[in-house]
Structure formats: structure tokens, C-alpha cells
Amino acid sequence: MITTEPPPDPLRITDLEVRFGGIRAVQGVSLTLRRDEVLGLLGQNGAGKTTVVNCVSRSVDASSGRIELFGRDIRRMKPFQVTRAGVSRTYQTAAVFGALTALQVGMLARDAHDRRATAVEYALRLPRARRHERQARASVTQALELVGFSAPVNRRLGELTYGQAKLADLARAVAGEPRILLLDEPASGLSVRERDQMAEAIQRVRRELGVPVLIIEHDMELMQRLCDRTIVMDTGRILAEGRLDELLTRPDVAVSLLGVTPQEAAG
Numbered sequence: 001m002i003t004t005e006p007p008p009d010p011l012r013i014t015d016l017e018v019r020f021g022g023i024r025a026v027q028g029v030s031l032t033l034r035r036d037e038v039l040g041l042l043g044q045n046g047a048g049k050t051t052v053v054n055c056v057s058r059s060v061d062a063s064s065g066r067i068e069l070f071g072r073d074i075r076r077m078k079p080f081q082v083t084r085a086g087v088s089r090t091y092q093t094a095a096v097f098g099a100l101t102a103l104q105v106g107m108l109a110r111d112a113h114d115r116r117a118t119a120v121e122y123a124l125r126l127p128r129a130r131r132h133e134r135q136a137r138a139s140v141t142q143a144l145e146l147v148g149f150s151a152p153v154n155r156r157l158g159e160l161t162y163g164q165a166k167l168a169d170l171a172r173a174v175a176g177e178p179r180i181l182l183l184d185e186p187a188s189g190l191s192v193r194e195r196d197q198m199a200e201a202i203q204r205v206r207r208e209l210g211v212p213v214l215i216i217e218h219d220m221e222l223m224q225r226l227c228d229r230t231i232v233m234d235t236g237r238i239l240a241e242g243r244l245d246e247l248l249t250r251p252d253v254a255v256s257l258l259g260v261t262p263q264e265a266a267g
């Protein structure tokens with residue numbers, strides 16, 4: 001009888017440990033991001049959520065554990081190699097790219113994704129480089145349209161409203177044609193209206209690209225709206241995992257996230 005192996009999960013983290021000097025920021029974290037899901041990562045400030053994402057995008061080194069992207073161990077890869085392997089992320093603060101325009105940050109993502117001409121061809125603006133640049137610009141414009149970016153594409157992100165700057169950052173992540181998307185607090189600092197625009201943008205990206213998404217966010221309404229499954233972290237460890245509405249009825253989760261039990265919150 002022929003047995004076929006199930007395809008590897010987009011992201012599988014096993015027994016991840018991260019120490020910063022004496023701080024154990026992440027302790028024995030194992031999680032799987034499945035195909036076709038939005039997985040939420042919740043937890044108080046300092047719970048270790050961003051550190052987990054930073055390990056996947058390779059801006060932080062794990063002390064031990066395994067991180068596999070579609071079955072491939074990425075722990076020794078450089079950040080640009082994981083980007084090429086299909087990991088795209090956004091940042092908590094849109095100020096990271098404040099000096100660049102929406103078009104320029106998108107072009108950066110395309111550049112990291114594929115360079116089809118040599119540096120000399122780009123410098124001399126030879127036909128192959130110009131053609132590639134035209135294609136890249138079209139992909140970035142498409143990504144900006146998809147997320148509903150409505151400001152001028154040639155204005156610096158630092159001069160835009162926070163909502164538009166964060167949409168531009170999402171478009172940058174999308175323009176790199178990711179196989180998985182990591183979103184670090186996409187709604188932080190946004191007004192309610194901007195937060196709703198961000199939620200719609202993420203839903204459109206999911207529909208159009210079909211990529212799995214790992215999202216860190218403190219905004220419960222956004223998490224309820226977007227997540228198929230949620231993991232709650234507390235002081236570096238996983239405290240609970242499941243559907244967010246069910247998790248919030250658990251006293252330990254409610255105390256960890258909100259500081260009160262569900263009964264106290266209701267009364």
C-alpha cells in the first residue's frame with residue numbers, strides 16, 4: 001500500500017528557548033501555524049510574543065529549539081534568506097521605514113524577493129533591469145491597492161497618518177509574495193476607524209493570497225474578528241490555546257490577560 005506523507009505545516013516551532021542574558025524571554029514554546037489559518041498570539045507586555053516572531057524572521061537567535069518553515073529548518077538562515085524562503089513580517093511601529101515612501105518600501109520587499117538583473121544592469125539601467133523595475137512597481141502598486149492604501153505613493157511614511165503608514169507596511173509585506181505572514185501589532189496606535197480599515201485589509205489579503213497569518217495584537221475585538229485559533233503566552237510560556245471566545249471564559253487566561261476573572265469582569 002502506498003502511503004503519502006501529509007504536506008509539512010507552513011511553520012512549526014518546537015521547544016523554543018530564548019535567553020537575553022539572565023532573562024528567559026521564551027521558555028519551551030511549541031506551536032504550529034497551519035495552512036489556511038489566522039493564528040493569534042496574545043499576552044501581556046513582555047510575555048515573549050515579539051521574541052517568538054523575531055526568531056522566525058531571524059532577527060533574534062534562539063538559544064535552543066527548532067523552527068521549521070514548510071519542513072525546512074531555518075535556524076541557521078540569515079534574515080534575507082528567510083525572506084526569500086517566504087517569510088514576510090510587519091513591525092509594531094511604522095516608524096521603521098519613516099524616511100521612505102510607500103512605493104520605496106514596497107520596492108525594497110520586491111528586491112529582497114527577486115533580483116532578476118545584476119547590480120551593473122541596475123546601475124546602467126539596462127533593459128532587463130528596467131523591465132524588472134517596471135514589473136516590481138506594478139506588484140507594489142497592486143499590493144497598495146489591495147490593502148486600501150489611499151495616500152500619495154510618493155509621500156514619506158513619516159509624513160502620513162499612522163493608519164496609512166501601517167497599511168503601507170502591510171503592503172510591503174504583501175509585495176514580497178510571502179508564503180507566511182507575521183503581523184506584529186498591526187492595530188497598535190490606530191483609531192477605531194483605522195483599526196477597522198486594517199482588519200478589512202488583512203481579511204482582503206487572506207482572501208486574495210490565501211497565506212497563513214500569525215498575528216500578535218492586544219486589541220481583543222480585532223483578534224475575535226480575525227483569528228481562527230489563539231495562543232495565550234504568559235511570562236515566556238504558552239498558557240492556553242484554542243478559540244478566543246472559549247479561552248476568555250477560563251479564569252487563568254482572563255487573569256493573565258485582563259487582570260480579573262471572568263466573573264469579576266462580568267460583575
Ligand SMILES: Nc1ncnc2c1ncn2[C@@H]1O[C@H](COP(=O)(O)OP(=O)(O)OP(=O)(O)O)[C@@H](O)[C@H]1O
Binds near residue numbers: 024044047050051
Ligand atoms: N533584545 C532584547 N534584549 C534584552 N531583553 C529583551 C530583548 N527583547 C526582548 N527582551 C525581553 O524579553 C521579554 C519578552 O519581550 P517581548 O518583546 O518578546 O514581549 P512581548 O510579549 O512581545 O511584549 P509587547 O506586547 O510589549 O510587545 C521582556 O522581558 C523583554 O524585556
